[in-house]
Structures are given as C-alpha cells and as structure tokens.
Amino acid sequence: MSERHVHTAIIGAGFGGIGQAIKLWEAGFDDFAILERASELGGTWRDNTYPGCACDVASHLYSYSFAPNPDWSKAYSDQREILDYLHAVAAERDVERHISYDTEVSEARWDDGGRRWRLDTSAGAITADVLVSATGPFGDPITPEIPGLESFAGKRFHSIDWDHEHDLAGERVAVIGTGPSAIQFVPRIQPEVERLLVFQRTAPWIMPRMNKRMSEFERRLLRRVPPLRQALRGGLYAMVESIGLVIFVDRRFRHFFEAIGRAHLRRQVPDPELRAKLTPEYTFGCKRAILSDNYLPALAKPNVDLVTEGVAEVREHSVLDAAGEEHEADTIIFGTGFEVPHSNADRVRGRDGRSVLDVYRERPQSYLGTTMAGFPNFFMLLGPFAGAGNQSALYTLESQMAYVVDALRTMDREGAGVVEVRPEVQAEFTAEAERRSADTVWLKGGCRSYYQTPDGKMNAGLWPSWSFEFRRRTRRFDAEAYELAA
Numbered sequence: 001m002s003e004r005h006v007h008t009a010i011i012g013a014g015f016g017g018i019g020q021a022i023k024l025w026e027a028g029f030d031d032f033a034i035l036e037r038a039s040e041l042g043g044t045w046r047d048n049t050y051p052g053c054a055c056d057v058a059s060h061l062y063s064y065s066f067a068p069n070p071d072w073s074k075a076y077s078d079q080r081e082i083l084d085y086l087h088a089v090a091a092e093r094d095v096e097r098h099i100s101y102d103t104e105v106s107e108a109r110w111d112d113g114g115r116r117w118r119l120d121t122s123a124g125a126i127t128a129d130v131l132v133s134a135t136g137p138f139g140d141p142i143t144p145e146i147p148g149l150e151s152f153a154g155k156r157f158h159s160i161d162w163d164h165e166h167d168l169a170g171e172r173v174a175v176i177g178t179g180p181s182a183i184q185f186v187p188r189i190q191p192e193v194e195r196l197l198v199f200q201r202t203a204p205w206i207m208p209r210m211n212k213r214m215s216e217f218e219r220r221l222l223r224r225v226p227p228l229r230q231a232l233r234g235g236l237y238a239m240v241e242s243i244g245l246v247i248f249v250d251r252r253f254r255h256f257f258e259a260i261g262r263a264h265l266r267r268q269v270p271d272p273e274l275r276a277k278l279t280p281e282y283t284f285g286c287k288r289a290i291l292s293d294n295y296l297p298a299l300a301k302p303n304v305d306l307v308t309e310g311v312a313e314v315r316e317h318s319v320l321d322a323a324g325e326e327h328e329a330d331t332i333i334f335g336t337g338f339e340v341p342h343s344n345a346d347r348v349r350g351r352d353g354r355s356v357l358d359v360y361r362e363r364p365q366s367y368l369g370t371t372m373a374g375f376p377n378f379f380m381l382l383g384p385f386a387g388a389g390n391q392s393a394l395y396t397l398e399s400q401m402a403y404v405v406d407a408l409r410t411m412d413r414e415g416a417g418v419v420e421v422r423p424e425v426q427a428e429f430t431a432e433a434e435r436r437s438a439d440t441v442w443l444k445g446g447c448r449s450y451y452q453t454p455d456g457k458m459n460a461g462l463w464p465s466w467s468f469e470f471r472r473r474t475r476r477f478d479a480e481a482y483e484l485a486a
Helices: 015-026 079-092 180-189 216-224 226-241 244-249 251-268 272-277 295-299 356-362 393-414 423-437 467-473
Strands: 004-011 032-035 105-111 116-121 124-133 155-158 172-176 195-199 304-307 311-315 318-321 326-328 331-334 378-380 418-421 482-485
Touching: 004 015, 004 105, 004 116, 015 032, 015 079, 015 393, 032 124, 172 180, 180 195, 180 295, 195 318, 216 226, 244 251, 251 295, 295 304, 378 393, 393 418, 393 467, 393 482, 418 423
Parallel strands: 004 032, 004 124, 124 378, 155 331, 172 195, 172 331, 195 304
Antiparallel strands: 105 116, 116 124, 311 318, 318 326, 418 482
C-alpha cells in the first residue's frame, strides 16, 4: 500500500492545530492534514474533565481574535464551554474534513535524501514536506515517584485522567499537589468527601477571580457593537500584560500584586494559623499566580486538613508525611502538573537522529520558539522561548501561526523545498533569551517551578519579554535567518 503524502502535516487538533489549519487555508494552502491521536478535537480542553476545570484567562482574551465569541456565559469559561467554542469554530471553517482522528504519531523523522518528513502513525505511514507540531506543553502528566505508591490499595489517578465512575462521597481523599488543576477541583470535591487532605509543598499566590456571569444585555451589546468587544479584549490584554512589570522591569512592582494577594487571603481565611501556611514565601510571578475565589474558603472547612510537611511514603491505606504522621486515605488524586517541553518531543527526530527532547535536555533552545536547527521544514507552536508567562497562550499562538504561513509563502516565492534556521542564528537567539532571563523573577524569585530547568539555573522555555515584542518579531518570516534550498 502506498504512503499517504500531504504538503503540511499538523500534529494535534487543539487550539494550535485548529488555528494553524484555518490560517493555512485562508492563505491558499489546502493540502494539509491534522493528525489527532484522539477521536475528538480539543486538546487540553478535551482531555481535562476534572470537576471545576476552567480557564484562568478571561474568555474574551482566551479565544481566537479572528473568531470572536460575544456569547461567553461567564468572564472565565469552564472546560465544556471552551471545548464547544473550539468545535463551533472548526465547524464554521470546515476544518474537520482535514482531521485524521485516532491517528497517533509514534515517530516523525526527517528524510534528508527524500527531503521530506516520514511519519509512522497508528493509521499507517505518512510523508509530508512540512511538519508543524501543535501538541502543546501540557499533555503528559507528572506522577511523582513516592516510596510505596504501588502498594496503595485504594483508587489513585491524576487530574487529567479523572475517574468519573469513582464515587468520592464519604471517602477520605488525599490530594497531592496544589497547582492550578488542584485549586479548581478541591472546592468541588470538598463538600462530597468525608475527609480531604491537601498536601502542599509550596503555597501559591492566589488572586481574586471575580468570575461574573455575562448578562443577556452585555452579550447583546457585544454582539451589536464590535468595537466594544475589541476594547474589552484590549483591556484584558493590558491587564494580564501588566504582570510583566514584575517579571521584566523591576521586582519592586511586586508589592502591588502581593498586596492584592495578601488582602484576598486575609479576607477568605480568618484563622491566622491556617493563613500562615497559605502565605507564599517567594516573590509574586516566580511561579504561576492562580485566580480563585473558592479554593481558600474550601481549605477552611472542618473536613479539610492542609498538610505542609511533604509526602514521605504511601502505605496500603494511608499517606505518611515527612513529620511521621500517618493520614488514612481511600483515594489519592494527583494535581502535580505536566512534563515540559512539548508532548511527543521525543518522537520528532531531525537530520542527525536526535529528537526535539534530546536537544531540549542539552539546553532549552530554538529560534523564536518556532524553529530548530537540525530540523528542516519543522515548526513548533509554543516551543522553547515562545510562550509568554504573563499572557494568553492564544496571543502567542496567533503570532506563530502567521509566521509559519509567511514561511510557506516565502518558500513558494523563492522556489525553496527546504528551509532551516541557521545554527548561529539559533545560538544567538538562545543566548539572548538566557541573558534576558537571568535577572527575571522566574529565576530570582525564590521558588522552584516548571518555569525553570530541573537544576533551577535556566529559564525552561518562556519568552523573556513583553508579548507585543514577540508579536513584532514574528510579524514576518525573516528569510535571512534561514538556509533555503531548492
């Protein structure tokens, strides 16, 4: 049976893959396929279905600028509404005819002789002239290695693998980790369980969410007055971007944000002992700040214990903390985040056989978070040094989508069959990113997070400046930074 060939193969049908497909089609490139391992589009918004799952970026900003939705029901939408939005956009733009579902890419390797990508997938072999990875950085969950974990007799699962068939009512539940997912699901399960144990390693900064419902009048106004919708999006953008004052400009700006966080904590947690445990000991912005109005009150409920001594061991029916106290548990739920960098980064192999993950582990590197030396005709969405830690991922994605489209236009115009970033250009960009990261709060803020490499010494791959600068630098494909060959 002959191999299937497409001009452009896109891995992943989440916001990145769907958006890139739309932009390719609008630019006149219609020979492309989206390879999706699941049987439905949606990416992280399909996979994460835990109770309370929602976005912590306002809906009118966490949406495509080219597909505005005036009918969001709330300021911050939940998982189902976001997934429905993505389905609606894909249907309106007729994207699904390009999606190959149940097609998992086990390996993608560059064929230098054939000057194309060869993909082994669960649906057969595929070749492509251009490969775009739109898998995102949050697809592979981290489950910590804890002594005795395999001996636990109860149920255990990660938030992304939520077991909806398992009834938590009346159970003693241990939640390990206090990342964004845990902070969303803890308030939802707290009223159901008999006892809730929340194991916190580091207290996060919790900021007010103020998730108001959008009235019918407000939605009608946004439908009828597009400039008002644009102004709302612009205002939200500026509000989120302001966090860069702490990260990039001067850490003294932290006092404003930290004052809001402390006031929020005082208002929601009257018990001084519990409040002390929930007070962050690192600079605001060092880790991802989290928006919530119901997490802190949930921890103050009589059936909740906050454990800050750390997890030492898991036993058959309990969790032992580092202070030697044993906590009985029927179920363990992990809210411990995801592997960085990209999902499937170990499956994409360039000219010398090294994978994207191999290169990343050597040091986080790329050019504009979008291309990588040694990987011809390969583009990443939200690759190393693309994602801004202080802005909606959709803003970054749209910047990169435009860059990829302009790259393909340039290849057509120049008659180039192969394009690859020059190694010296990538090295210069990576050095610039490291230099600009050195004094940021991500590395100097007194915390450990996925913003850093495992040794805590380097930026793990965030864009170390304002998102509008990233937009400016990706506005056109800078062919002079690349080797173009026929």
